[in-house]
Amino acid sequence: MSKVIALANQKGGTGKTTTTVNLGIGLAMRGKKVLLVDADAQGNLTDSLGFHEPDNLPVSLATVLTKSMLEEPYESDEGILRHAEGVDLMPGNIELSAIEVSLVNTMSRETVLRSYINTVKDRYDYVLIDCMPSLGMMTINALAAADSVIIPVQAHYLPAKGMTQLLQTIAK
Template identity: 85%
Template sequence: MTKVIALANQKGGVGKTTTAVNLGIGLAGNGKKVLLVDADAQGNLTDSLGFHEPDNLSVSLATLLAKTMLEESYEAREGILHHQEGVDLMPGNIELSAVEVSLVNTMSRETILRSYIDSVKADYDYVLIDCMPSLGMLTINALAAADSVIIPVQAHYLPAKGMTQLLQTISRVRRQINPKLVLDGVLLTMVDSRTKFAKDISFILRRDYGDKLRVFNTEIPLSIRAAETSARGKSIYAHDPNGQTAKAYAAFTKEVQSIGSERRHARQHQTDHSR
């Protein structure tokens, strides 16, 4: 059973792409088949995996979405790239900007990405969608295609206003387009544990949101090494395997994997009770 996870936050620079890379490669390291989908016109995920000129790729997510909109056929693995650390990538680039504009006038415009992902997901255990930092039509498409959402949040200041907006969008998508969408949780990133400020933010986030949603136990530390990985085109596991950030992402990957089994147990529990 494939799980499709959207990594979303309309604020940029929160470690969303770094999280997509390291969660994806972490899952692959645990024996899972993983497809990463770059749904951001900036192509940061594609660039981070070593494909440094995403705009020059002949086939990208934009190509497949355009074919889906026009109901043209395509090969099952068309455009999918393979990374040496065991994950597949559907790359994104600047052409997604034009696709986002044309989605507005398309039939079933919220579910074009879902149609594409449904056509390829049988080969994978996990599909991770790296969303663009906005709440535009492509992000709505990602939420419509996903089973769940992870929100990476930078621990610099409390982005409560932005969080509220994103949570409203998620619940609107759940009501109107994708009733099965759930929120896996909020991941604190770029945590400078030396400062009282970061500890305060962690405390406030858990206090204000902890009863409504999961705040992952793992916090991703602020790290120059993590920032260097995108230029090198590899994960933190390959770049600095013994560092704190690699350990944190490995722990976070385990948390993400455990969510599925928790939900299955809860459903089983409900079924047993209703008998």
């Protein structure tokens, strides 16, 4: 049974991507099959893993989510990149910004990412979703797809206040 974990915080610079990379590679080093999902239009997770031009990749998370929304067929491993340190990556890029807008008018818009993850998660022990620093539709999708959430946060007043807001959103 696969565990799906979203790494989320609406504040940027809290360590979501760094935690995703290190946790993913650490799990892979322990023999676990891990898929990292870059659900951030900035593509920082993709870039961090050495794919330095995420906007030029032929297939990304945006590609498969678009096909899913349009009910077009796609291969379950379409676009997944293999990394030398033992993790697989579904890359993200700027095209996810357009997905944010498209999701607003999509039926079952909160579960589009979950539908995609359900097609691949049986091959993995862990699916880690690196979220964008917002509470937009992609982050809502990641939360709806996840079994649990890791919220990287600094021990300061404003980040803690933001974490409280995120916890309220997760509860909803």
